Amino acid sequence: MGKLVNVAGGVVSLFLGLILWILFSVIGGIEEALGNFDPALYAAMVASFLLMILGPVLFWIILPLIGRYRRRRKAAESTALLPLRFCPNCGTELTSEGQFCSRCGVELEQFRRSRSNPSVR
Numbered sequence: 001m002g003k004l005v006n007v008a009g010g011v012v013s014l015f016l017g018l019i020l021w022i023l024f025s026v027i028g029g030i031e032e033a034l035g036n037f038d039p040a041l042y043a044a045m046v047a048s049f050l051l052m053i054l055g056p057v058l059f060w061i062i063l064p065l066i067g068r069y070r071r072r073r074k075a076a077e078s079t080a081l082l083p084l085r086f087c088p089n090c091g092t093e094l095t096s097e098g099q100f101c102s103r104c105g106v107e108l109e110q111f112r113r114s115r116s117n118p119s120v121r
């Protein structure tokens, strides 16, 4: 999903929720003034209010966060298997692609990642 879709989705749900909320509030107010309170109308009012609040939260905050998390994981996975010839901690030449240095036991995964892609921790 693109950034534009997220922005547009947030705007649409915000305005749709706002319009429905005003609409149901006005109808609800009229109904209440007339003396017949409708629970379904009240529920619709709450639902449209939630749409107005949760829509932008979903499109502007949650979806971009998920996208960023996925990109990070993808970047981490693509760099995880890079070869590391010497241990960055003790300098021992590494013979296998194990997760830890055979001599000092330091975790090698972090160095493989940080070396090739400094922005990914």
Ligand SMILES: [Zn+2]
Pocket: 087, 088, 089, 090, 091, 092, 101, 102, 103, 104, 105, 106
């Ligand atoms: Zn070592």
